[in-house]
Amino acid sequence: MSTVSAAASKTASAHGARDHARAQQGAKADAMPVLPASSWPAPVEGVAAEDMVWAETVAGGNYTHKTLARGTELRLTDPTGDACAHVVLHSADRPWERLNVADTVKVLWNAYLGAGHLLLSDQGRVLASITQDTSGRHDALTGTSTLARNTERYGDGSPQSASPAGRELLKLAALKNGLAPRDVPPSVSFFQGVRIAGDGSTEFTGSAGAGVSVTLRAEQPLTVLVANVPHPLDPRPAYTCGHLEVLAYRAAPTAPGDALWDATPEGRRAFLNTAELLTARGIA
Structure with missing residues (x-):
């Protein structure tokens, strides 16, 4: 009997399918969530295991x-x-307020993401701040890949294919949070860089190498969507994307007196806008 037919015979009945499913308990893959997050084998330095709230390895694609x-x-x-993490942020219970990449670049007078940069909503509030960055290779200009472009480049860009497009995956993540495709704005990308040359052309600067990280701090309750797919300007002909490590842990939001709060006049106003909303709602 073939391996396929033997496996099929074990799941031919409800009891067999149940026993087969239960036998998978404890099995591990290279890319998967760790539950509970406190059992992550190498937590962040200085963070207690019980403060871990999210621990996951996300496969490429x-x-x-x-x-x-x-x-x-x-x-x-x-x-x-x-890896290339394409990230979209929404205010958790007010999803119409979401990441606005144009304002993130325009209001802060800086198109290059890094430590101290604020990720702004379309209403002038801070969704998240970048508190740490060892990569320096990010992109707030290009956005993620699309179905049409991936189909043209790799032969397919659908979510179930071997070369899924970032926007298609972000739409799936959005749907699982009660959002529609129209709720998915342009994303920011981490770990694959883009610069603008003196002549105005776009230069892909690629990765800073293995082991680099970036830390975002949620300045209000957030829904975070992440697609780990090749950057659309990556020149390599093959669909190439390594796995991404995602860890989240309890900490404290930026407060008045923090250097980041007063780093720029524009940033301070964005923090004040955020504090006004949160205070009125009893969150801060």
Whole structure:
């Protein structure tokens, strides 16, 4: 009897299917969530295991999502040098307020993401701040890949294919949070860089290498959508994307007196806008 037919015979009945499913308990894959997050084998230095709220490895060509409390820190790590995290943020219970990449670049007078940068909503509030960055290779200009472009480039861009497009995966993540495709704005990308040359052309600068990380701090309750797919400007002909490490843990939001709060006049106004909303709602 073939392996396929033998496996099929074990699941031919409800009892057989149940026993087969239960036998998978404890099995581990290279990319999967760790439950509970406190059991992650190598937690962040200085963070107690019980403060871990999200621990997951996301395979290349896959996605993840989570709703995080205000003050939570989210650390993304590129273990191989080939990950590319395309991130979208929504206010958790007010999803019409979401990441606005144009305002994030325009209001802060800086198109290059890094430590101290604020990720702004379309209403002038801070969704998240970047508190730490060892990569320096990010992109707030290009957005993620699309179905049409991936189909043209790799032969397919559908979510179930071997070369899923970032926007298709972000739409799936959005749907699992009660959002529609129209709720998915342009994303920011971490770990694969883009710069603008003197002549105005776009230069892909690629990865800073293996082991780099970036940490975001939620400045209000957030729904986080992440697609880990190749950057659309990556020149390599093959669909190449390494796994992504995602860890989140309890921390404290930025408060008045924090250096980040007063780093720029524009940033301070965005924090004041955020504090006004949260105070009125009894969150801060």
